Amino acid sequence: MYLLALAWKSARARSAATLLTILSIALSVTLLVGVEKVRTGARAGFAQTVSGADLLVGARSGSVNLLLYAVFRIGDPTTNVSWESYQGFSSRPDVAWTIPISLGDSHAGFRVLGTNQTYFDHYLYGQKRPLEFADGVPFSGIYDAVLGASVARELGYDLGREFNISHGLVSAGFAEHADRPFNVVGVLKPTGTPVDRTIHISLAGLEAVHVGLNDGPPRLGGGRPGAVSAEPSDLQPDSITAFLVGLKSRAAALRYQRDVNTFRGEAMTAVIPGVALSQMWRVVGGAEQALRAVSVLVVIAGLAGMLTALLTSLNERRREIAVFRAVGAHSRDVFSLLVLESALLTAAGAILGVLLVNGLLLAFGGQIEARFGAPIAIGGPSVYDLTIVGAVVTVGAVLGFLPGWLAYKRSLNDGLTVKL
Amino acid sequence: MDSNIGLTGTTRQVPCIAMKDVTFAFGARAPVLAVSDLTVAAGEKVFVHGPSGSGKSTLLGLIAGVLVPENGTVEVLGHPLADLSAPHRDRLRAEHFGVIFQQFNLVPYLDLVENVLLPCRFSAARAARVGESAKAREAKAREMLVRLGLAQEVANGQVASELSTGQQQRVAAARALIGTPSLIIADEPTSALDTDARAVFIETLLTEAKDASVVFVSHDLSLAGHFGCKISMPEINLAAQNGSISESAAPVRQVGSV
Numbered sequence: 001m002y003l004l005a006l007a008w009k010s011a012r013a014r015s016a017a018t019l020l021t022i023l024s025i026a027l028s029v030t031l032l033v034g035v036e037k038v039r040t041g042a043r044a045g046f047a048q049t050v051s052g053a054d055l056l057v058g059a060r061s062g063s064v065n066l067l068l069y070a071v072f073r074i075g076d077p078t079t080n081v082s083w084e085s086y087q088g089f090s091s092r093p094d095v096a097w098t099i100p101i102s103l104g105d106s107h108a109g110f111r112v113l114g115t116n117q118t119y120f121d122h123y124l125y126g127q128k129r130p131l132e133f134a135d136g137v138p139f140s141g142i143y144d145a146v147l148g149a150s151v152a153r154e155l156g157y158d159l160g161r162e163f164n165i166s167h168g169l170v171s172a173g174f175a176e177h178a179d180r181p182f183n184v185v186g187v188l189k190p191t192g193t194p195v196d197r198t199i200h201i202s203l204a205g206l207e208a209v210h211v212g213l214n215d216g217p218p219r220l221g222g223g224r225p226g227a228v229s230a231e232p233s234d235l236q237p238d239s240i241t242a243f244l245v246g247l248k249s250r251a252a253a254l255r256y257q258r259d260v261n262t263f264r265g266e267a268m269t270a271v272i273p274g275v276a277l278s279q280m281w282r283v284v285g286g287a288e289q290a291l292r293a294v295s296v297l298v299v300i301a302g303l304a305g306m307l308t309a310l311l312t313s314l315n316e317r318r319r320e321i322a323v324f325r326a327v328g329a330h331s332r333d334v335f336s337l338l339v340l341e342s343a344l345l346t347a348a349g350a351i352l353g354v355l356l357v358n359g360l361l362l363a364f365g366g367q368i369e370a371r372f373g374a375p376i377a378i379g380g381p382s383v384y385d386l387t388i389v390g391a392v393v394t395v396g397a398v399l400g401f402l403p404g405w406l407a408y409k410r411s412l413n414d415g416l417t418v419k420l
Numbered sequence: 421m422d423s424n425i426g427l428t429g430t431t432r433q434v435p436c437i438a439m440k441d442v443t444f445a446f447g448a449r450a451p452v453l454a455v456s457d458l459t460v461a462a463g464e465k466v467f468v469h470g471p472s473g474s475g476k477s478t479l480l481g482l483i484a485g486v487l488v489p490e491n492g493t494v495e496v497l498g499h500p501l502a503d504l505s506a507p508h509r510d511r512l513r514a515e516h517f518g519v520i521f522q523q524f525n526l527v528p529y530l531d532l533v534e535n536v537l538l539p540c541r542f543s544a545a546r547a548a549r550v551g552e553s554a555k556a557r558e559a560k561a562r563e564m565l566v567r568l569g570l571a572q573e574v575a576n577g578q579v580a581s582e583l584s585t586g587q588q589q590r591v592a593a594a595r596a597l598i599g600t601p602s603l604i605i606a607d608e609p610t611s612a613l614d615t616d617a618r619a620v621f622i623e624t625l626l627t628e629a630k631d632a633s634v635v636f637v638s639h640d641l642s643l644a645g646h647f648g649c650k651i652s653m654p655e656i657n658l659a660a661q662n663g664s665i666s667e668s669a670a671p672v673r674q675v676g677s678v
Contacts, residue, residue: 002541009529009530012529013528013529319524320524320527322521323524323525323526323538324527324538325486326484326517326521327513327514327519327538327539327541327595328510328513328514328515328517328539328542328543329510329514329542330506330507331506331510332507333542412486413446
């Protein structure tokens with residue numbers, strides 16, 4: 001116990017070297033733990049985003065690409081699926097339900113998703129959980145909107161709030177669908193998926209705001225012509241971005257997929273979400289490994305820096321070690337002293353690193369989620385974090401064997417007098 | 421050579437140090453030390469002198485149990501050191517020895533009181549002799565430092581590196597003396613001090629040491645007058661005389677009460 005106090009005081013006495021050592025270890029551990037957190041966070045986030053649908057159908061493209069833009073709102077769709085094809089494939093006898101997805105507009109940086117009632121009935125996330133309302137009801141009118149939890153929280157919108165949507169993702173003046181304010185009728189509970197950052201409106205509502213743009217300037221004398229004059233039946237869209245399919249029997253998925261992919265009327269792609277996800281992880285896996293290897297190397301560099309500092313300090317500590325020997329310290333105490341100091345420095349560094357990464361996630365996790373749609377586990381240090389701390393401290397202590405052993409050998413040779 | 425000052429009847433029974441036919445070499449090289457017979461009685465104050473390289477430091481290392489002889493026996497306080505394990509020798513040192521070096525005696529990151537109490541950290545028996553509680557021991561260490569003329573420095577809470585060499589040597593003396601050790605080993609403790617300070621230091625050390633044996637090593641013969649007994653290293657170290665050990669011409673240097 002006294003040796004630990006000595007090791008601590010000795011480290012504190014060389015405060016500059018000690019602080020730098022702790023800092024370099026802390027930063028390297030931050031990197032290692034951070035990479036892992038982002039990795040598992042991203043995987044978990046993707047995996048739990050869509051759990052109920054058997055298939056996802058969109059215009060012909062790569063399956064990963066389709067999954068990314070249709071479900072995760074990453075990137076933009078290239079082409080659409082025609083309404084006729086959608087109707088055809090949703091009325092097949094093996095289909096239980098379909099959810100149309102129409103993207104392309106935004107409000108205040110949040111994506112607007114045009115869909116229909118089935119979205120609230122059949123969309124499942126996480127462990128097959130349905131969407132729940134924190135407040136209000138699903139949309140029924142053309143200009144009704146349902147907000148994801150983050151949208152409502154960050155914009156501070158309540159039920160009854162009116163807003164515009166704009167074309168594209170950037171709020172640019174000329175592309176604003178002005179004069180057609182949408183009205184918030186419902187707010188969803190948080191899901192930890194991109195749903196939280198989505199504004200849901202009906203396909204008819206989406207079509208209504210585009211009527212004006214497609215048909216030229218708004219008609220004279222009408223404040224909200226679309227809202228008043230247009231009936232939902234008139235506001236049928238020509239096309240949608242993609243649609244999710246729930247089948248009556250999972251076994252039919254492969255046949256359905258083949259039928260979509262070989263459909264002659266239109267070039268389309270059907271993907272099974274789970275399969276597309278694992279394809280994506282195969283693509284990303286190599287990069288993940290490389291990233292992990294780099295962060296492990298950085299940790300090793302940090303530990304090597306500590307070893308250098310300890311070895312450099314050995315010469316100036318020779319006298320001090322002779323003093324310890326003279327007052328009755330065992331030569332193995334000398335060894336322990338350096339191993340303890342090494343373990344102490346790495347422990348301080350590793351713990352600081354874990355606190356740092358958790359603090360950073362607490363501070364910026366929301367922004368990461370906002371930008372990449374992947375929720376990163378914020379919930380304090382995980383078992384993995386503690387494992388890393390344990391591993392780094394163990395390696396640090398083992399590295400301390402080297403200066404410890406050198407000091408031990410020297411203390412035996414030096415006896416009571418140090419010849420310098 | 422009268423060296424009976426301050427000796428009690430009981431401690432006289434066992435000599436403090438008894439070396440017989442001891443040789444020591446660093447590795448496979450020729451022996452640097454060969455002593456056929458050396459005895460220091462309990463409470464005796466011995467002055468060991470000789471030029472550098474005459475084996476003074478090696479002798480101290482052997483007595484302290486930090487170095488292990490190739491041949492012969494070293495008994496300290498009645499314990500044959502060869503029979504003790506290395507940790508046992510370390511404990512003996514912590515419990516019964518006080519050591520003062522030429523300089524750099526102090527651990528720079530500990531304060532003066534902590535430096536003085538270092539032996540207590542490695543021997544519970546010694547700690548118990550100093551005081552029952554940590555508080556009592558600290559008070560004892562302060563008292564010792566004040567007696568050695570460091571009242572101001574203790575009051576200011578100065579650290580080792582802020583002291584002059586002479587002051588540092590006095591802290592080292594306090595550490596060697598704390599907890600009434602049986603043997604004080606001093607390796608040229610005054611060579612970094614000026615002449616006046618030397619005399620004061622030695623007198624203080626010898627007075628405070630009371631019943632303890634003192635082995636004081638120096639190349640400065642002028643200090644010999646403070647001690648009851650004087651040993652010339654070149655005379656007793658056969659290895660330094662011949663470069664090798666000669667079994668015939670082994671002059672016996674019996675030190676102690678005759």
